[in-house]
Amino acid sequence: GEDVEQSLFLSVxxxxxxxxxxTYTDSSSTYLYWYKQEPGAGLQLLTYIFSNMDMKQxxxxxxxxxxxxxxxxxxIADTQTGDSAIYFCAEGTSGTYKYIFGTGTRLKxxx
Amino acid sequence: KAGVTQTPRYLxxxxxQQVTLSCSPISGHRSVSWYQQTPGQGLQFLFEYFSExxxxxxxxxxxxxxxxxxxxxxxxxxxxxxxxxxxLYLCASSLNRGPTYxxxxxxxxxxxxx
Numbered sequence: 001g002e003d004v005e006q007s008l009f010l011s012v013x014x015x016x017x018x019x020x021x022x023t024y025t026d027s028s029s030t031y032l033y034w035y036k037q038e039p040g041a042g043l044q045l046l047t048y049i050f051s052n053m054d055m056k057q058x059x060x061x062x063x064x065x066x067x068x069x070x071x072x073x074x075x076i077a078d079t080q081t082g083d084s085a086i087y088f089c090a091e092g093t094s095g096t097y098k099y100i101f102g103t104g105t106r107l108k109x110x111x
Numbered sequence: 112k113a114g115v116t117q118t119p120r121y122l123x124x125x126x127x128q129q130v131t132l133s134c135s136p137i138s139g140h141r142s143v144s145w146y147q148q149t150p151g152q153g154l155q156f157l158f159e160y161f162s163e164x165x166x167x168x169x170x171x172x173x174x175x176x177x178x179x180x181x182x183x184x185x186x187x188x189x190x191x192x193x194x195x196x197x198x199l200y201l202c203a204s205s206l207n208r209g210p211t212y213x214x215x216x217x218x219x220x221x222x223x224x225x
Contacts, residue, residue: 030210030212031210031211031212031213033213035216040218041218041219042115042201042216042217042218042219043201043203043216044216045213045214045215045216048211048213050210050211088154090154092212096159096166096167096212097142097144097159097166097167097203097205097212097214098144098156098159098167098169099144099146099154099156099214100156101146101153101154101155102153103153104153104154
């Protein structure tokens with residue numbers, strides 16, 4: 001199957017950590033990506049993780065991958081109001097640029 | 112380096128008309144992909160071009176077509192527009208060099224069909 005699921009909404013207070021979850025189904029996925037979309041804009045690549053990795057840290061962002069459960073998460077430390085956006089996970093198979101995107105999680109950061 | 116550019120940014124068309132959207136990739140990028148984004152269906156892959164050849168195609172009707180030029184710029188065309196074609200059309204470019212296959216997106220073209 002090619003379904004990638006995310007929860008629709010997440011609300012956090014400024015300064016707290018945010019955790020956005022994603023469940024994918026294609027076991028042949030090689031890379032998994034996180035994108036951010038602000039209102040009226042395209043998608044901004046935040047980070048990615050190779051399927052044989054468990055964790056990747058990039059400044060305030062931490063990606064965790066549980067391949068057995070096909071579960072991916074993005075943790076944003078010290079969340080700021082500028083982090084308010086829609087976050088998409090996407091899975092890709094090596095050798096192609098045909099991504100399967102998740103449904104998107106709208107993150108709202110309260111001051 | 113300039114990012115991916117898409118023109119026009121906004122477009123209003125009438126049912127039955129056709130439309131052409133343009134995408135200029137990041138300099139040096141040779142792969143261009145197109146995605147449709149709607150509130151109901153989310154982000155869906157349309158097609159991908161490399162070296163002027165379509166390499167992958169999504170599940171869209173034949174009314175949706177594309178092409179790529181020798182300078183890697185790409186266009187997509189939608190003929191006989193339907194109301195359901197109203198969407199944000201996103202273009203993404205890539206270096207076409209593994210192993211990460213990351214794509215960089217443009218701001219999109221917002222198409223409204225009336």
